[in-house]
Amino acid sequence: MVRNMEQQNLFETDVARKLLDQLLSDSRLYTQSKDYKELLEFVVRLRNFAPFNAMLLQVMEGGRTKLTN
Numbered sequence: 405m406v407r408n409m410e411q412q413n414l415f416e417t418d419v420a421r422k423l424l425d426q427l428l429s430d431s432r433l434y435t436q437s438k439d440y441k442e443l444l445e446f447v448v449r450l451r452n453f454a455p456f457n458a459m460l461l462q463v464m465e466g467g468r469t470k471l472t473n
Contacts, residue, residue: 423460430463 434440443462450458 424456427456427460427463431459433463 431443434443443459446462447455447458450461453461
């Protein structure tokens with residue numbers, strides 16, 4: 405059982421790293437201050453989400469405003 409938990413943790417860490425890599429790569433799309441400001445404003449509007457998750461939503465989903473939990 406301990407081995408399964410260790411494998412799960414390694415998997416989750418790998419997934420988190422890949423998501424972070426994708427977020428950082430995609431954030432390079434925001435080359436103008438106006439675009440970056442809009443990204444931050446989007447993140448602020450999603451107060452129920454962690455900022456990282458809100459940024460992922462904006463980058464991956466193009467800022468859909470109607471979200472479900």
